[in-house]
Amino acid sequence: MNLGITIHAGETGNINNILVAINQFGADRIGHGTAAMNCIDTMDLLRTRDIAVEVCPISNRRTNSIKEDDAYTFHKFMEHNVPFILCSDNPAIHKLSLVDDYRVFLYETQDLSFILNQFTLQKKYSFINPNPA
Ligand SMILES: [Zn+2]
Numbered sequence: 001m002n003l004g005i006t007i008h009a010g011e012t013g014n015i016n017n018i019l020v021a022i023n024q025f026g027a028d029r030i031g032h033g034t035a036a037m038n039c040i041d042t043m044d045l046l047r048t049r050d051i052a053v054e055v056c057p058i059s060n061r062r063t064n065s066i067k068e069d070d071a072y073t074f075h076k077f078m079e080h081n082v083p084f085i086l087c088s089d090n091p092a093i094h095k096l097s098l099v100d101d102y103r104v105f106l107y108e109t110q111d112l113s114f115i116l117n118q119f120t121l122q123k124k125y126s127f128i129n130p131n132p133a
Helices: 015-023 034-038 040-048 057-062 073-079 098-109 112-116 118-125
Strands: 006-009 029-032 052-055 084-086
Touching (some): 084 118
């Protein structure tokens, strides 16, 4: 039906779930993709196929998929030019919003230009057709 496909994969460290999501199910975006930060080949695959990772900093800490002392995935993704967008995984459960995820990112990276570019990236990786028939 020509719809975009996003799949939660690799949230808790199983890199193979990301590869299956991409290679067998044609994912256009990957939810969390935490495991990718430990595999250069997977980060290369995400970059060359232009598959965006939905990075959810607050959720990743609260679910312990990123341990308290570990660096957030976005550091590695920025280093390897992996496309990603900041997302709030579950605002109702966390009682926090996307703004809070932005705040975590900004605190960690001091990269205001990335935040200011988020709307452009979110439009690029959204599944909205900019040129409907
Ligand atoms: Zn999730």
